[in-house]
Each structure stands twice: as structure tokens, then as C-alpha cells.
Amino acid sequence: xxxxxxxxxxxxxxxxxxxxxxxxxxxxxxxxxxxxxxxxxxxxxxxxxxxxxxxxxxxxxxxxxxxxxxxxxxxxxxxxxxxxxxxxxxxxxxxxxxxxxxxxxxxxxxxxxxxxxxxxxxxxxxxxxxxxxxxxxxxxxxxxxxxxxx
Numbered sequence: 001x002x003x004x005x006x007x008x009x010x011x012x013x014x015x016x017x018x019x020x021x022x023x024x025x026x027x028x029x030x031x032x033x034x035x036x037x038x039x040x041x042x043x044x045x046x047x048x049x050x051x052x053x054x055x056x057x058x059x060x061x062x063x064x065x066x067x068x069x070x071x072x073x074x075x076x077x078x079x080x081x082x083x084x085x086x087x088x089x090x091x092x093x094x095x096x097x098x099x100x101x102x103x104x105x106x107x108x109x110x111x112x113x114x115x116x117x118x119x120x121x122x123x124x125x126x127x128x129x130x131x132x133x134x135x136x137x138x139x140x141x142x143x144x145x146x147x148x149x150x
Contacts, residue, residue, distance in 0.1 A: 001046070004029070006149075008037055009046065013147035016050045053145060061109040063116050064138040068102035069124070072131035082129045091119050102134070 001009075004027055011023055018026075024034035041047045056064065071082070086095050086106065094107040110116040116135075124133055 001041075005037060005041060005046075008034070009041065010147055010149075012038075012047065012050075056109050060111055063110045063112050065108045065110075065116060066136045066138065067106040067108055067124070068134040068136070069104040069106060069130060070101070070132045070134075071103045071129045073129045074103075078129040082127055085123070085127060089119070089123060091115075091123075 008023065008027060011018065011026055020035050020038070021031050023038070024031040027034060029037075038047070056062070071078070073079075082104075083095075086092050086104075091108050091110055092106050093109055096105045097103065098105055108116065108119065110119060120133070120135075124130055
């Protein structure tokens, strides 16, 4: 990627609703050249999608936790069923397979502690591959959804 592409990506991360003409003006290039660069970044997979940043609390989701999940079974079928089940749960906004003590880390958003407890009892703890889970409640966000540099 060239320096202008990095700047274009930063501008889009700041506000993806900017028009192509606005982006071109900020980059000091023609609108057609800007459009070609955006299209090339999309085709290369640098830009995966466009979305709105939503405030979870404003959406009624005031409880946020990071859940460290420990599995009992690591066979391919059990993992595939666990991953498929996680994809279906809207409370799980992010899921990471990592190294370290826990096998998976989930970011979970719920209405309140009662909704989170229901998530644990009715979903997570009934998954055959799950042995245990440790919850870290998010007290406040310090940094999230930061634009990627480059």
C-alpha cells in the first residue's frame, strides 16, 4: 500500500459516510482516482465492510463482559459445534481463539446481569465442549474500535 492508501483508509475509518468527492478533495486527487483506490482496497480485502459504530448502552445493552472459555473437548466436531453455536448468539459480539490458559475469549453484551446469567445457564454451560468459563466484567472502556494505522 502506498502512503495515500493509508491516508484513505484512515479517512474512511474516521467517517465512512464521506462522499467520494470529499475523500478525493482531502487526498488532493481526482474523484475517479479516489474511487479506483477505494475499489482496489475493497478488492484486496483491506476494506472488509462498512458499518455504523453503535453505543451499546444507548441500545439497552448495559452489561459487558469478557468471558474466558475453557473447553473439555478439543475434537474437530465438538469445536465446530461450539463455534457454530457462538455465531448464532447475538450477545456474543466477538470471539477469539487464543493461546494461553483459556481456549476462547468472548465479548458478551447483555441488557443486565440477569440476562447475562441466562446466557451462561441457557447457552454457554450447556455446550458439550465447554468445561468452565471465567467472567471479567467490563467496568469502563478505555480504548475500543481504534482505527488501524499504517
